[in-house]
Amino acid sequence: MTAPYDLAVVGGGPAGVAGALSAALRGLRVALVDSGARLGGQYFRHRDAPGEPATPGFERFARQAAALRERATIRLGHQVWAVTRDGDAFTVHCVGGAAVRCRRLLIATGAHDRPLPFPGWDLPGVLTAGGAQALLKGYGVVAGSRVVVAGTGPFLLPVAAGLAAAGAKVPGVYEAGGGLGLARHPLLALGKAGEAAGYLAALARRRIPYRTRHAVVAAHGDRELTAVTVARLDRDWNVLDTRRIPCDTLATGYGFVPQIELGVQLGCATRPDADGTPVLSVDAAQRTTVPGVWAAGEPTGVGGRELSEIEGRVAGLSVAADHTGLPGAPGILLRRRARLRAFAAALLAAYPVKDGWQGWLRDDTLVCRCEEVPLARIREARELGATDARSAKLLSRAGMGWCQGRICGYPVACLTGGGQAAPRRPVAQPVPLAALAELTLEEPHD
Numbered sequence: 001m002t003a004p005y006d007l008a009v010v011g012g013g014p015a016g017v018a019g020a021l022s023a024a025l026r027g028l029r030v031a032l033v034d035s036g037a038r039l040g041g042q043y044f045r046h047r048d049a050p051g052e053p054a055t056p057g058f059e060r061f062a063r064q065a066a067a068l069r070e071r072a073t074i075r076l077g078h079q080v081w082a083v084t085r086d087g088d089a090f091t092v093h094c095v096g097g098a099a100v101r102c103r104r105l106l107i108a109t110g111a112h113d114r115p116l117p118f119p120g121w122d123l124p125g126v127l128t129a130g131g132a133q134a135l136l137k138g139y140g141v142v143a144g145s146r147v148v149v150a151g152t153g154p155f156l157l158p159v160a161a162g163l164a165a166a167g168a169k170v171p172g173v174y175e176a177g178g179g180l181g182l183a184r185h186p187l188l189a190l191g192k193a194g195e196a197a198g199y200l201a202a203l204a205r206r207r208i209p210y211r212t213r214h215a216v217v218a219a220h221g222d223r224e225l226t227a228v229t230v231a232r233l234d235r236d237w238n239v240l241d242t243r244r245i246p247c248d249t250l251a252t253g254y255g256f257v258p259q260i261e262l263g264v265q266l267g268c269a270t271r272p273d274a275d276g277t278p279v280l281s282v283d284a285a286q287r288t289t290v291p292g293v294w295a296a297g298e299p300t301g302v303g304g305r306e307l308s309e310i311e312g313r314v315a316g317l318s319v320a321a322d323h324t325g326l327p328g329a330p331g332i333l334l335r336r337r338a339r340l341r342a343f344a345a346a347l348l349a350a351y352p353v354k355d356g357w358q359g360w361l362r363d364d365t366l367v368c369r370c371e372e373v374p375l376a377r378i379r380e381a382r383e384l385g386a387t388d389a390r391s392a393k394l395l396s397r398a399g400m401g402w403c404q405g406r407i408c409g410y411p412v413a414c415l416t417g418g419g420q421a422a423p424r425r426p427v428a429q430p431v432p433l434a435a436l437a438e439l440t441l442e443e444p445h446d
């Protein structure tokens with residue numbers, strides 16, 4: 001069977017849209033598939049509502065998305081659970097049975113939040129920083145009325161500023177890192193200090209304290225969150241002293257985990273990113289190690305929406321070059337990508353996760369929430385010989401539930417001391433058995 005599309009793109013964020021558009025503009029038949037209701041990915045997750053606060057870069061993205069709609073097939077609300085190879089064609093399988101056949105594939109699936117466990121983190125009212133941001137941007141829902149924001153990394157700033165602007169009372173923003181990240185890295189200081197300073201000024205105007213070397217180490221409440229324990233930390237994140245802060249919501253995040261399952265399924269090689277997180281290896285043209293498969297944006301390393309867009313453009317132009325023989329990405333684009341990658345590496349180095357968080361846990365703290373596996377069971381698994389997340393999973397069931405280790409994979413890897421391994425799942429997303437039974441093929445856009 002022939003493949004109707006020259007390129008299928010999985011992911012409609014900045015990387016996927018730029019990649020799809022670059023290829024479509026050069027005459028390729030392109031399909032883009034995204035599980036969301038709108039194009040935009042995590043950063044441009046905007047409602048169609050008047051008076052939305054301006055997001056830097058949104059107008060440009062909206063123009064790209066409009067141009068793409070005229071030139072490509074776009075399937076929203078389609079979650080891809082697997083990609084299979086059949087000769088020189090790929091089939092992209094979506095939950096619900098739809099399938100898209102293509103000759104080339106671009107993986108632009110972004111990343112998901114990386115939370116850390118602590119006593120009480122499974123209480124209603126505790127959510128990830130990205131989750132709070134997604135509720136606000138995507139649905140105009142303010143996660144709570146009194147929201148503590150905690151974790152590490154610059155992402156905490158827009159989350160807190162956005163919540164406060166939307167009417168939430170934010171008692172404090174607690175950054176576990178030392179806070180010298182920006183100053184220590186000239187690249188960061190040049191590129192992003194202005195943006196960070198804007199958020200800090202917005203917090204200061206509302207008298208919201210921003211405390212470095214502080215973290216939420218416990219959440220309290222009988223049926224839902226009523227307070228958190230905030231600790232002052234030493235440089236390794238060991239607790240020095242604590243105080244309790246009343247709140248109904250906690251938004252917490254310790255960075256992001258790139259979504260690389262589809263690439264790993266297809267046999268694409270991975271490499272550890274600057275912080276040890278596995279990401280897809282790509283060459284200068286964003287080609288993975290599997291012929292016919294490209295990757296762009298956060299699956300190749302977390303670096304923000306501008307880097308994602310540029311990688312998407314490089315990938316789209318490279319796919320087009322493969323198809324048409326026209327030249328790939330110009331040098332100016334590659335140089336911009338190099339600058340942004342250096343910035344991304346500096347950012348990861350500026351906000352490391354320190355081992356001291358493991359001391360915040362008690363024996364009964366759930367590490368895997370899906371399977372309700374407490375720390376004590378992970379320790380037992382370790383004593384029985386588990387040396388990484390995979391062997392701990394076999395002995396304790398951590399990571400065997402609905403999220404398949406997306407949430408607990410990182411902490412379990414840290415607790416077993418085995419480093420982070422690439423997720424090897426034949427099914428990238430939870431899928432009903434019925435999805436395996438029926439497949440229909442998409443036709444190309446006219």
Ligand SMILES: Cc1cc2nc3c(=O)[nH]c(=O)nc-3n(C[C@H](O)[C@H](O)[C@H](O)COP(=O)(O)OP(=O)(O)OC[C@H]3O[C@@H](n4cnc5c(N)ncnc54)[C@H](O)[C@@H]3O)c2cc1C
Pocket residue numbers: 010011012013014015016033034035036040041042043044078079080081108109110111112113129130131133134158256259296297298299303304305306308428429
């Ligand atoms: C929850 C969350 C919120 C964020 N909010 C912000 C923010 O407010 N500000 C900021 O600067 N940065 C934010 N980020 C960081 C942000 O992800 C990046 O800076 C930028 O959006 C990356 O662009 P991307 O195209 O690589 O990936 P994304 O924008 O994440 O786009 C990936 C797309 O792939 C789709 N996708 C993934 N897997 C599948 C699948 N199996 N099937 C179908 N579709 C799939 C997703 O629905 C998504 O639309 C957020 C990250 C997360 C995880």
